[in-house]
Amino acid sequence: MAKDVPYELIYWPGPPGRGEHIRLVLEEAAAEYTDTAQAEGQGGLDQVLAFVQGTVPDDGINPPTLAPPILKHGELVISQTPNILQYLGSRLGLADKDNDGVYRVNALALTALDGLSNEAHDCHHPIAPGLYYEDQKEESKRKATDYVTNRLPKFMSYFERVLGSKSSGDGPWLYGGKLTYADLVLFQCVDGLKFMFPKAMSKLEREGKHAKVFSLHHAVAQRPQISAYLKSARRQKYSHGIYRYYKELDIEP
Numbered sequence: 001m002a003k004d005v006p007y008e009l010i011y012w013p014g015p016p017g018r019g020e021h022i023r024l025v026l027e028e029a030a031a032e033y034t035d036t037a038q039a040e041g042q043g044g045l046d047q048v049l050a051f052v053q054g055t056v057p058d059d060g061i062n063p064p065t066l067a068p069p070i071l072k073h074g075e076l077v078i079s080q081t082p083n084i085l086q087y088l089g090s091r092l093g094l095a096d097k098d099n100d101g102v103y104r105v106n107a108l109a110l111t112a113l114d115g116l117s118n119e120a121h122d123c124h125h126p127i128a129p130g131l132y133y134e135d136q137k138e139e140s141k142r143k144a145t146d147y148v149t150n151r152l153p154k155f156m157s158y159f160e161r162v163l164g165s166k167s168s169g170d171g172p173w174l175y176g177g178k179l180t181y182a183d184l185v186l187f188q189c190v191d192g193l194k195f196m197f198p199k200a201m202s203k204l205e206r207e208g209k210h211a212k213v214f215s216l217h218h219a220v221a222q223r224p225q226i227s228a229y230l231k232s233a234r235r236q237k238y239s240h241g242i243y244r245y246y247k248e249l250d251i252e253p
């Protein structure tokens with residue numbers, strides 16, 4: 001199904017957030033896209049708010065969306081990060097072509113998002129996403145301590161195991177010897193975690209038990225399209241999104 005129109009990413013201006021997973025796929029594929037995050041002060045935020053607050057007119061086809069990232073492509077409007085990734089991955093050559101492979105790749109992306117993005121986010125918002133971090137600092141410390149001690153190594157070890165399995169194939173990639181969107185998701189998770197928990201991540205890197213995961217991070221960063229993107233102004237700085245730096249949460253396990 002050819003749609004000769006640019007992709008439209010609707011995401012909050014400011015932090016890279018979950019929108020970054022979508023951007024990395026679009027950038028790797030050199031796809032034409034617009035991004036509300038790049039239109040701060042030019043209506044970008046208003047566009048996001050229109051979707052979130054439900055003031056976008058009902059087009060009779062697409063259900064309303066709850067939260068960004070949201071992707072518009074022609075008449076299609078979809079939300080949920082892994083759902084968007086699967087759509088883009090298939091269209092842009094970053095998913096597996098085989099029917100069963102589609103679900104294998106998606107399972108890898110979902111697992112990375114569960115353990116290395118959603119759980120990381122909960123380290124600074126363990127009680128409620130609507131409360132300020134300052135109102136849940138004590139619980140954050142407990143959550144982050146458990147995260148860097150137990151959950152982070154568990155998920156890193158899982159991906160090390162995937163990368164060492166026969167299904168990963170040749171090269172640094174997670175599945176089938178070929179770059180997929182799951183690799184880009186894992187890259188972004190590792191990158192964000194290095195920013196958020198530098199002590200824990202340096203320790204994991206020094207120990208050498210997750211060398212394949214760190215090599216994948218390096219290999220993605222070296223890809224020509226990604227490398228150019230990371231140096232560009234389009235790559236936003238980590239700030240108040242999923243991956244945040246709080247000195248008191250930078251725990252060495």
Ligand SMILES: N[C@@H](CCC(=O)N[C@@H](CS)C(=O)NCC(=O)O)C(=O)O
Binds near residue numbers: 017066068069081
């Ligand atoms: N499961 C959704 C979560 C979406 C989400 O939580 N989006 C955040 C920004 S990264 C948001 O704006 N949430 C508003 C809310 O949950 O009320 C996904 O993976 O896309």
